[in-house]
Amino acid sequence: MAEEVKVFGFWASPFSRRVEIALKLKGVDYEYFEEDLSNKSSLLLKYNPVHKKVPVFVHNGKAIAESQVILEYIDETWKNSPILPKDPYGRAQARFWASFIDEKCLPALWKASWPCEDHEKVKDEAREHLKTLENELKDKKFFGGETVGFVDIVANFIAYWLPLIQKATAAELLTEEKYPKLYQWGHEFENHGVVKEKLPSSDQLIAFFKDYFERVSTSK
Template sequence: MTSIQEEEVKLFGVVPSPFVTRVDIALNLKGVQYKFVEENLGNFSDTLIKYNPVHKKVPVLVHNEKPISESCVILEYIDETWKQNPILPSDPYQRALARFWSNFIDDKFLSAVRKWKVNNEESIEEMEVAFQFLENELNDKFFGGEEIGIVDITAVFIAYWFPIIQEIIGLKLFTNEKFPKLYKWSQDFTNHQAVKEKLPSRETLFAYFRARLETLVVPK
């Protein structure tokens, strides 16, 4: 296996972002050395804007001075570039399903979360429906089977961020009683060594979201 030097791979991000953590986890699972370049949320550097002039946001992965943006695109790039510990199935149909559920998490669940404080009732209903679909889909220890895959990584917000947010706003939606398979998955996933090493501290996230309770916005 070719040795990857740290200076060849950089990840531009902010600590509170689950989208950045997706990339952190994937690189860690692959054993890729990289430099984390921390950006200032709300005041991104000129370098970041240069690398991502279209969306002007994190995460951005820079590999040999070639930038890649958008977390799910970056995850696929990582899997195609470093073949060890694959996070996407080799079977074309299973690969398509993994992409479908990854998109589902962003399109359905996270869009419902962003409606909070705009239409709470509608937001909760949509989140509950999304949770149930994921509960029904989960048939193994992880969405990727016995090993972590791209759907698990994409769902890091559900496993780690959402329980903190629902505690702050007093919501009891994602519980062991309502979604036992998904709840157990969240525990197994966040306690996996490669994942646990890359999660921001609970205290950091709690303070971050509590300070923004009035205008609760998920950082991207």
């Protein structure tokens, strides 16, 4: 019997794209459902009644929400091309850095990209988090070593979305001069053969963020 794999996502969401990248790395076929986040489908609300957001992953009728939880499920279900380290310490470290990215980095980077109160203070916090990641990366090609892994996938926003937001808004956070290792890592990640196939159009994303920036600016 063929396995049923479904992904409910939104084209511009880095969280949705995490799931698609992991499935592509594993070679797992899936059916994709694009969601209108202003008019969410009944299936999305049924499968994720708690958070009511994307991504939602459905495997043989069983639904899973939250991108990091989904990534771990995918890695445990399809053993080929592992994205988490095999040893317990390595797995714990990967989880730690993934949590740091989602709980600390992304909120700060997002806030620092748009007009807000205490903008310089917010940008300083965002830059401090980027420096922490720069130091953790050391001389590795990817956070997990020589291949794309769990932390890299979770950090996809920093590698691809953030530079495009910077182009849309003229914000300056992640630069090659200030964070050479992190900048190079982002370049390697977005140009990875498999990853590249699952990234949204840069032109579409820039237009999307320019529109968002205009709405944020005019609402002030």
